[in-house]
Amino acid sequence: KAGVTQTPRYLIKTRGQQVTLSCSPISGHRSVSWYQQTPGQGLQFLFEYFSETQRNKGNFPGRFSGRQFSNSRSEMNVSTLELGDSALYLCASSLDPGTLYNEQFFGPGTRLTVL
Amino acid sequence: GDSVTQMEGPVTLSEEAFLTINCTYTATGYPSLFWYVQYPGEGLQLLLKATKADDKGSNKGFEATYRKETTSFHLEKGSVQVSDSAVYFCALRKSGGSNYKLTFGKGTLLTVNP
Numbered sequence: 001k002a003g004v005t006q007t008p009r010y011l012i013k014t015r016g017q018q019v020t021l022s023c024s025p026i027s028g029h030r031s032v033s034w035y036q037q038t039p040g041q042g043l044q045f046l047f048e049y050f051s052e053t054q055r056n057k058g059n060f061p062g063r064f065s066g067r068q069f070s071n072s073r074s075e076m077n078v079s080t081l082e083l084g085d086s087a088l089y090l091c092a093s094s095l096d097p098g099t100l101y102n103e104q105f106f107g108p109g110t111r112l113t114v115l
Numbered sequence: 116g117d118s119v120t121q122m123e124g125p126v127t128l129s130e131e132a133f134l135t136i137n138c139t140y141t142a143t144g145y146p147s148l149f150w151y152v153q154y155p156g157e158g159l160q161l162l163l164k165a166t167k168a169d170d171k172g173s174n175k176g177f178e179a180t181y182r183k184e185t186t187s188f189h190l191e192k193g194s195v196q197v198s199d200s201a202v203y204f205c206a207l208r209k210s211g212g213s214n215y216k217l218t219f220g221k222g223t224l225l226t227v228n229p
Contacts, residue, residue: 004158031215043204043219056216090158094215102215106151106158 002027004093004107012113018079021110025072025093031055032074033104034066037088046089049074078112086114117142121205121220128195128227136190136223138179138205146207148172148181148188149217153202162190162203195227 005024013019025032033056034046045058049068066076072093078085088111092104122137140146147166151159163172168183177192188205205220 033215033217035217042221043217045216045218048215058216092159092217103161103164104215104217106160108156108158 004091004105006089006091006107006110008110009108010111010113012115013081014115015081015083017081018077019081019112020075020077021089021091021112023074023076023091023093023107025074025091026105029093029095029105030072031094031102032068032072033092033094034074034076035090035092036060037090037109038086043090046076081114083114085112087112117146117207117209117218119205119207119218119220121203121223123221123223124202125224125226128225130197130227130229131194132227134190134192134195134199134225136203136205136225138188138190138220140186140188140205140207142186142207142209142218144209145183146209148179149206149208150177150179150188150190151204151206151219153204153222155201159204195225197227197229200225200227 007022031050033048037043048056052068063079068074088109090109091107094102094104118141120139149164150162152162163174165172165181171180179188179190202222204222206217
């Protein structure tokens with residue numbers, strides 16, 4: 001079974017631009033979560049989508065948004081990029097939340113550099 | 116709010132040494148606890164988990180026991196290898212409801228020398 005894939009793996013943008021990152025979950029997984037990883041703040045939860053609906057949201061400004069498609073693929077968008085948005089963005093997928101234990105499987109991440 | 120505190124790194128050990136990485140948590144209710152590992156240039160991999168008090172998670176020689184009385188989930192391995200060099204993250208997830216957000220510690224960099 002293929003794992004979680006994220007594209008692109010590396011991205012360089014300049015301040016003020018916007019960026020879209022993509023995540024394809026494991027086949028059959030309906031929940032997709034996004035995390036930001038930086039040296040200073042560590043791993044922080046951005047948001048989670050299930051069946052095309054945002055269920056949970058972390059404490060990030062409105063410049064960070066996302067969506068999920070009917071095939072469970074997800075995208076996140078960051079508008080008006082700032083230097084502090086430079087980070088590794090990780091996507092994680094998991095099965096239907098009705099299961100007792102709902103392991104999250106992580107992708108390799110997209111490394112975003114804002115210049 | 117929920118939080119996870121793990122020992123500051125980096126940790127440097129010689130091959131076959133004993134490893135302990137401390138992790139304590141603050142959360143209401145009965146969270147599930149996890150250890151994830153991140154190898155250079157890769158995403159996170161689940162190393163082990165425990166879903167209730169006194170559970171012991173184990174995998175690849177690593178172990179951790181869910182201690183509710185001390186709110187701890189310390190990671191141990193009896194004999195580390197060079198291939199164990201990575202960043203280790205302790206994490207929790209609240210049980211119940213529909214919030215599957217993971218709350219992570221800051222991570223501990225482990226370097227094992229031959």
